[in-house]
Amino acid sequence: MAAYKGLQIVLGSQSKYRRALFEKTFPEQGCDFMSADIDEKAIRRETPEEMTVAIAMGKADALLPKLEGRDVLLVCCDQVVACEEEVREKPETTEEAIKFLDSYRSGKGARCVNGVVVHNTKTGRRVTGCECATAFWKPFPDSVVEKLLAEKEIFSTAGGFMLEDPTLKPYVDRVEGSSDAIEGLPIAEVKSLLLRASAPAATHVLFDMDGLLLDTESAYTVAQKEILARFGKEFTWDLKAKMMGRKALDSAQIMIEELQLQGKLEAQAFVDEREKILDKLFAESALMPGVERLIRHLHKHHVPMAVATSSHRRHFDLKTTLHKELFGLMHHIVTGDMVKESKPHPEIFLHAASLFPNAEAIESEQVLVFEDAPNGVEAALAAKMQVCHVPDSNLARDLRGNSYGELPSLEAFKPEEWGLPPF
Secondary structure, rough: OHHHOEEEEEEEOOOHHHHHHHHOOOHHOOOOOEEEOOOOHHHHOHHHHHHHHHHEEEEEEHHHHHHHOOOOOEEEEEEEEEEOOEEEEOOOOOOHHHHHHHHHOOOOEEEEEEEEEEEEEEOOOOEEEEEEEEEEEOOOOEEEEEEEHHHOOOHHHHHHHOOOOOOOOOHEEEEEHHHHHHOOHHHHHHHHHHHHOOOOOOOEEOOOOOOOOOOHHHHHHHHHHHHHHHHOOOOOOOHHHHHOOOHHHHHHHHHHOOOOOOOOOOOOHHHHHHHHHHHHHHOOOEEOOOHHHHHHHHHOOOOOOOEEOOOOOOOOOOOOOOHHHOOOOOOOOOOOOHHHOOOOHHHHHHHHHHOOHHHHHOHHHEEEEEHHHHOHHHHHHHHEEEEEOOOOOOOOHHOOOOOOEEEOOOHHOOOHHOOOOOO
């Protein structure tokens, strides 16, 4: 419970499956449940993602009066299923349930969209998130459909199925995403939202640079593929993820060991050859989506910002060639040659935070770090700072999920959910 500032968690859901999963995941929180009585069908939005978040917010609004005087973290969820270009909620008739099941047994995937809201009644902070996962089944016989209809449980769940139903479970082919997101309580997303909702308002911001502010990762990929081709080796995304966020020689050594190039290629020689290729590419680096809007917004509202990048100063100067004025809005810049340790060690973030005015008065969790690399996320957490993860879409799922929040790009950032002035 200490992770959430000692606040009790209340799950606003009548679903017995969500409640069971909650009890299993948060046994130390007790079993405090509430149900919201709202007209969900009256809440419509253009996309399933927007609609589920809106419904979860409606549930939270309905429950807040009942929690007056209590300091808790209220969690509300909603789920719909998208299949064959239609949004599916709980089937209302036998015919509709049969239609749903027929599509699943013919190989159509059921994409489960989960909207989640966490509201901190002590501070008034409200945060939102959405997670999706898709289930696929092997063909199942009419007898399974008949049994599911007779049991009637499918009429109480979005999409008309339950992943763990003993009748249907033997026919599950695969799940793309997490099984708990299929079951209606995406645990990783809920944990991130609980951390964010219970954290203090961010007052200072630190940015990584490569792959977050600037599109430089593609340049690294081009250069590294060119060199490795001579050795008949492939530069994969899994390897790239292990190298990201580290100093040049450290990441080069990891690559050499992973590809078993010891004795054939030295780390320094690899870095030197890569430098020649990168010099031209770096000078043409473009901003990532949402970067300029966010930086100018924070600057307008006098939020102190800094860059903490593993790149050395020469590379930083090259990469920012086209963006000197924008990077000039930062209070300071910390580059990899200014610190001894590489990420995931927290040194670079701790040093960057120490250079803000009145740094001794800043609590570590008041600093918000933006990172795209797993090593950077780990470094920020080790520094006891809040971290927003903005990973490349190719990054494996098992390398995500430990941050205070994850975004597809900085365009999706909602400052007010981190205690910052809204756009």
